[in-house]
Amino acid sequence: MRDECRGRFLLFAAAVTMAAGAFAFQPVPDASVKSLKITRGKSFSKGLVFVNGKVLLPPYVVERRGTGIRINEQAVTGEVVAWDDFLKTQPNVKAEKKDVEVVTSKLVVVRPEEPEEPAESEEEVDLDDLFDDEADAGDGEGEKKDEKPEKPQSSVVRQEVRSTKTIVSYSIDGDFVPNDASKALLARVNAKRTEIDKNLRMGGFVFFGNRYDPFVGNERMLQDMVKVLPDLMKTAANEKDFVAKAQATGLSYLGGRILRDLYRNRVDYPKLQKYRRRTAAGAELDPALKDLAKPLF
Numbered sequence: 001m002r003d004e005c006r007g008r009f010l011l012f013a014a015a016v017t018m019a020a021g022a023f024a025f026q027p028v029p030d031a032s033v034k035s036l037k038i039t040r041g042k043s044f045s046k047g048l049v050f051v052n053g054k055v056l057l058p059p060y061v062v063e064r065r066g067t068g069i070r071i072n073e074q075a076v077t078g079e080v081v082a083w084d085d086f087l088k089t090q091p092n093v094k095a096e097k098k099d100v101e102v103v104t105s106k107l108v109v110v111r112p113e114e115p116e117e118p119a120e121s122e123e124e125v126d127l128d129d130l131f132d133d134e135a136d137a138g139d140g141e142g143e144k145k146d147e148k149p150e151k152p153q154s155s156v157v158r159q160e161v162r163s164t165k166t167i168v169s170y171s172i173d174g175d176f177v178p179n180d181a182s183k184a185l186l187a188r189v190n191a192k193r194t195e196i197d198k199n200l201r202m203g204g205f206v207f208f209g210n211r212y213d214p215f216v217g218n219e220r221m222l223q224d225m226v227k228v229l230p231d232l233m234k235t236a237a238n239e240k241d242f243v244a245k246a247q248a249t250g251l252s253y254l255g256g257r258i259l260r261d262l263y264r265n266r267v268d269y270p271k272l273q274k275y276r277r278r279t280a281a282g283a284e285l286d287p288a289l290k291d292l293a294k295p296l297f
Contacts (some may be wrong), residue, residue, distance in 0.1 A: 025068070025210045026078030032066030032086065035176035039064040039190055047200030048222055048275060050207045051076055053261025055271040062197040069193050076196075076208040080189045087170040089181035094171050102165045105158050112152040212257050223279065225251065229262070230272035239263045 040063040049056040049071055056072065063070050067079040067086070087093050178186075196206060196214070203219030217225075228249045236242030242263045243256065251259070 025075045028066045028068035028075070028079055029083045032083040036066050036086070036186060038066075039193060041193070041197045044201050046203045048205040049076070049200065050205070050262075052209050053258070053265040055265070055268040057271055057275060060200055062193055062200065064189055064193040067189060069196065077214070078210070080192050081185050084170045086176070086182050086185055087172055089179055089185070090172045090176065092173045094173070096169050096171070098167050098169065099164050100167050102163050104161045104163070106161055107156055108159050109154055110157055111154045207254070207258050209257065209261060212255070215254070215258065226272055226276045226279070230269040230276060233262060233266040233269040233272070236263065236266065242266070
């Protein structure tokens with residue numbers, strides 16, 4: 001029995017890992033890493049990071065890698081500033097347009113065609129048959145002939161929609177040469193790295209996701225959150241139950257997408273329990289911190 005339960009747990013964990021892989025961040029171009037290099041902060045052990053609902057425990061190293069940001073060598077954003085924007089700052093930039101086919105899908109309601117009424121026969125009819133009352137009243141079959149067949153039900157199907165989209169790609173002849181315009185763009189990316197690093201060093205948290213903007217909170221909010229979140233992830237009967245209980249316990253500010261990500265990765269609750277135990281007797285909270293959360297980007 002124990003082996004069977006362990007097998008189910010491993011299968012569930014594998015499914016969660018595959019689902020998390022399906023939500024990958026936009027890749028950072030290698031050319032941006034080569035030209036813009038890497039800015040890496042020093043290691044620290046405060047705060048808490050979530051990536052598409054998965055718990056990433058400290059210690060942390062926050063780095064800017066090209067046009068994106070990574071924590072512990074794991075991507076936590078796509079491009080903060082597009083590499084194409086950097087290329088546009090170069091005097092030798094070239095733009096190439098290309099039309100590509102885009103295939104999307106949509107749900108449509110298919111209504112079946114109404115059956116046609118049978119046409120009246122033009123064959124000759126005996127007058128005696130038209131006025132044969134006894135034959136009509138014999139067995140009541142005439143009433144059954146008047147019954148109409150049930151109409152077929154409508155159905156919902158997914159249809160492909162094909163369209164054409166113009167893609168513009170940029171390139172340069174030779175090496176990328178930094179200038180005032182490109183340095184201003186790079187400063188924006190570095191500022192985001194610094195903001196993330198600073199918030200975590202102060203004991204805050206960040207939820208990163210490829211379907212929502214990074215969401216941050218401070219140390220006090222994190223301590224309140226880890227008091228209830230691991231137990232909710234462990235005991236929730238289903239996703240709806242988890243979201244409802246999380247909202248009832250004051251976690252509604254996280255939003256539906258973040259809460260659903262947390263439920264999909266509920267096997268991580270032991271990590272949160274470990275973090276809670278480690279910080280239970282930690283340093284006193286800074287009273288200057290405000291109980292506010294805000295989008296990061």
